[in-house]
Amino acid sequence: MGKKAIVLKEQIVESIAEKIKNSQSCVVIDYKGLTVEEDTELRKKFREANVEYKVYKNTMVRRAAEKVGNMEKFDDVNLVGPNAFAFGVDDAIMPAKIAKDFAKTHPKLELKMAYIEGEFYDAQSLDKVANIPSREVLIAKLLGSFKAPVSNFVYMLDALSKKKAEEGQE
Template sequence: MPTNRKIAEVEELSELFSNSEIILLAEYIGTSVSQMSELRKALNNASASLRIAKNTLAKLAVDKANKSILSEQIKGPIGFVFSNDEPSSVAKSIFEFTEQNDVPFIVKIGLLNDELVDEATLLKLSKLPSKEILLSKLIGNMNSPISNFVFLMSANVRSFVNVLQRHIDQSATEEAPVEEPKEESPSEEPKEESPS
């Protein structure tokens, strides 16, 4: 017979499953309590949370949240990571933490936008730069052709202005009367006496 505590836990898990865009399932066999505690802190910094639940309760919650695709994946001791943040930062925080601290917390599968993704895909996802960096690169790439276009257009305008200025300068010199050089009168040069 289900107790009120179990019913409340299924309800709470069901809310997490239905409201999270990212759900990761990971084995935690051999992970100590202190390591789990540190992992929770790392996940909190990445706007994610870690929950451990009994498999029967988790399967009930998954079915209630209409995410039954996960039901088959819940086997053995499984921890659930929930988040609504960008998937790359959540995956990065887990993989970096487990690698740096030698923690046996193995991500098996994930559900991103209602699609199952395997560990290899999650590992690739963890190596992506953050959303802000990707957006800044995209904007930089979009801005570069525009800047080049503006530079080229302004160069054409500058060239046109230079041609006009040369034409104005040239026509001004043609219109001005040219003074003829004055003839110089022959100056008397002292004659040298020849030695006799």
């Protein structure tokens, strides 16, 4: 292997390490068996959600994980076969959520593991994580719970003022 190839590989490893460090999550997906059209559809869904989806050689990811440190689960057991990596930049749960939803109609797609905000999740626990509502849904629910008592209070004040107005007219 020439010096150019070694330098290129080192740059790729460094790039992957930076992605892992700068992302809220990294989901490992076994995409074996997907057609080109299905993979293109999945890439589009990830792109629309600002999730970076890449296919890397497992050895490159292992080396990048070693550089990042404390990522022993990116090992020979979990990184076997063709894997793609989905990096969640804005939303830690979104890559798992998109992949899980896609797998419902494309059973060949398999979520293998994830590194989310410093914690590792195997396929089983990752399935539970993917069911967590998105940040926007949780905020909407929270705001809705704030709005209900305020709306009731305003309605009550309005009813009281109408009652007083009626009493004043009689």
